[in-house]
Amino acid sequence: MQGPDERVLASDIRALRKARGLTLAEIALKLGRSVGWVSQVERGLSTPSLSDLRAFAELFGVPISLFFSHDVPVESERGVVVRxxxxxxxxxxxxxxxxxxxxxxxxxxxxxxxxxxxxxxxxxxxxxxxxxxxxxxxxxxxxxxxxxxxxxxxxxxxxxxxxxxxxxxxxxxxxxxxxxxxxxxxx
CATH class of the missing domain: 2.60.120.10 (Jelly Rolls)
Structure with a gap:
């Protein structure tokens, strides 16, 4: 069962990959990981380690802080409202x-x-x-x-x-x- 942070992280990694026009295979090759692992991360089935997050941040040219979301205490606001x-x-x-x-x-x-x-x-x-x-x-x-x-x-x-x-x-x-x-x- 994936928590809220894993859902946001998975969605963000997929969005960044697509915005840069990269395939799962290209990401896997650049990270030295399997296509299956990258796919599982994008679906929220695997949680990347801190070193994996650093590698994603470097690959996408974004600060690693992007991958650390803040807790949304009200479930009905998740994905809709940012306080x-x-x-x-x-x-x-x-x-x-x-x-x-x-x-x-x-x-x-x-x-x-x-x-x-x-x-x-x-x-x-x-x-x-x-x-x-x-x-x-x-x-x-x-x-x-x-x-x-x-x-x-x-x-x-x-x-x-x-x-x-x-x-x-x-x-x-x-x-x-x-x-x-x-x-x-x-x-």
Missing amino acids: AGRRRTLGTSESGLVEELLSPDLGGSFEMVRSVFAPGAELKAEARRPTEEAGYVASGLFDIEISGVWHRLGEGDSFRFEGKPYRWRNPGTEPAVVIWVVSPPVY
């Missing part, structure tokens, strides 16, 4: 970016993330993902470069782009809070 004090936190304040997963899991067609950018924080190297992304600036100043064009955004402004190179920075003296939506989920 403010129970979000999964991704990143650290030392990196200049702390993100919280607002979506209950990665199993849907999109994910929603609350990103807090420290003053002066920036993504120096251009990033590009095979996703459609949109964001809403809840507070602060936020600069985003999309396909070589910089845009200065303030509280209440929003943006959207698909599959284009981007960079970001917080030019302000206060943290910038951006609600970010990504489809398909990549975290």
Whole structure:
């Protein structure tokens, strides 16, 4: 019998694999595990060890903290509601970016993330993902470069782009809070 954490973990690993267009066989080869084992992990029948979770995190390019969900005390809220004090936190304040997963899991067609950018924080190297992304600036100043064009955004402004190179920075003296939506989920 699988518990709630195993269900979320299994769903998230499967969603990350599919978002990256990888097969079970490709994952198994990269992890040095059998296809059957990876399939059992994705179905919640096997629980990966901490070293396995580190390997999954490295393979998918996500922080290992993503795989540690917070308990949902009310069964009717599981997979539906995420309470403010129970979000999964991704990143650290030392990196200049702390993100919280607002979506209950990665199993849907999109994910929603609350990103807090420290003053002066920036993504120096251009990033590009095979996703459609949109964001809403809840507070602060936020600069985003999309396909070589910089845009200065303030509280209440929003943006959207698909599959284009981007960079970001917080030019302000206060943290910038951006609600970010990504489809398909990549975290």
